[in-house]
Amino acid sequence: MIRFNRAIKPFSVLSFDLDDTLYDNRxxxxxxxxxxxxxxxxxxxxxxxxxxxxxxxxxxxxxxxxxxxxxxxxxxxxxxxxxxxxxxxxxxxxxxxxxxxxxxxxxxxSNITVSDDILALLDNLSKQYTLIAITNGNAEVERFNLNNKFALVLQAGLHGKAKPHSTLFDQAAVHLGVNKNAILHIGDSLDSDVQGANNAGCQSVWLNNQTANYAYKGLADIEIADIHALTHLIKK
Missing domain, CATH: 1.20.120.1600 (Four Helix Bundle (Hemerythrin (Met), subunit A))
Structure with missing residues (x-):
């Protein structure tokens, strides 16, 4: 399932949350x-x-x-x-x-093993987009098999305030030399990922695959139920 809540502007950067987006963190x-x-x-x-x-x-x-x-x-x-x-x-x-x-x-x-199908998805997306990670968590990407998958990894605390603050999104745009609306951020949380991306002026994808209560009532630009729906972003 992929649902477009708003028309998407051109983007060149895919930003990923880590925990519960690319693997089950529980x-x-x-x-x-x-x-x-x-x-x-x-x-x-x-x-x-x-x-x-x-x-x-x-x-x-x-x-x-x-x-x-x-x-x-x-x-x-x-x-x-x-x-x-x-x-x-x-x-x-x-x-x-x-x-x-x-x-x-x-x-x-950081004893994490990301599944081969997720790694293949990232590899395919990286052929057309710059991939980065923006996380509130403290998993050390260099210690497991997401190492070298991202052009940039920004972590709350180490690099700025936690999402939904705009700090990490602001830093990503400056580091990559792009406008913030050229960043499409993908995450599982409405409160941190979608609210943070929306407030920062980035575009947002909500991975809606969990049962949770959120305070944020705003809409993501795109809503998906399965991370593999991102294959729709690959231009043929």
């Missing part, structure tokens, strides 16, 4: 959280705090430092420091174990 995050928890549960006093302790510290961290909301990597690292310091670890041990727990998470977080 089992990956579940495995990463387990790897982090396995590390932390070996430390004195952590497991005794109970299953809600991580969420409590996560919320406390962003209350103390609201800008963390735009950088999931630093948010996690600061939450780890806070959780361990509240358990009484000294500065040196706190930093050591925060790093160890984060590395356990990060190793599992």
């Amino acid at each position: 089992p990956i995050i579940k495995a990463a959280m387990k790897a982090q928890a396995d590390y932390l549960n070996k430390l004195a006093g952590y497991q005794e705090k109970g299953p809600q302790y991580w969420q409590y510290c996560r919320e406390l961290a962003v209350q103390q430092q609201p800008t963390l909301v735009d950088d999931v990597t630093q948010w996690r690292k600061q939450t780890l420091r806070l959780a361990l310091s509240k358990l009484g670890f000294n500065q040196s041990d706190m930093e050591h174990h925060a790093k160890g727990a984060y590395n356990a998470f990060a190793d599992a977080r």
Whole structure:
């Protein structure tokens, strides 16, 4: 299914969200959280705090430092420091174990294998368009088989505010030397991907293949139910 909600202007760049757009991120995050928890549960006093302790510290961290909301990597690292310091670890041990727990998470977080059919789709699209990635997540593309598929990868926190802020889209346009309406952004979230692209003056594709409630009521320029519908963009 492909539905055009608005007439599409000429574009030369296809921008992709990563998590839940090019692969199912749910089992990956579940495995990463387990790897982090396995590390932390070996430390004195952590497991005794109970299953809600991580969420409590996560919320406390962003209350103390609201800008963390735009950088999931630093948010996690600061939450780890806070959780361990509240358990009484000294500065040196706190930093050591925060790093160890984060590395356990990060190793599992980027243990991703994108399917061959998606890789083939990207290869075909790249023959006619410049492909880039704009993500709010912290998967490290260079560590799995999306490496070298994109001319540019922009990550919230590392390169600017998270979508739906326009920062990452603005940077992409400047870096590539194109007008923002020459960028067609594809993502699964109405709130971050479609709203972000629309607000930035880019064009948008909503991959509507999940059951979720969104606050954003705007329309994507194009709506698809399957990522392979993007083959319609390939000019014969």
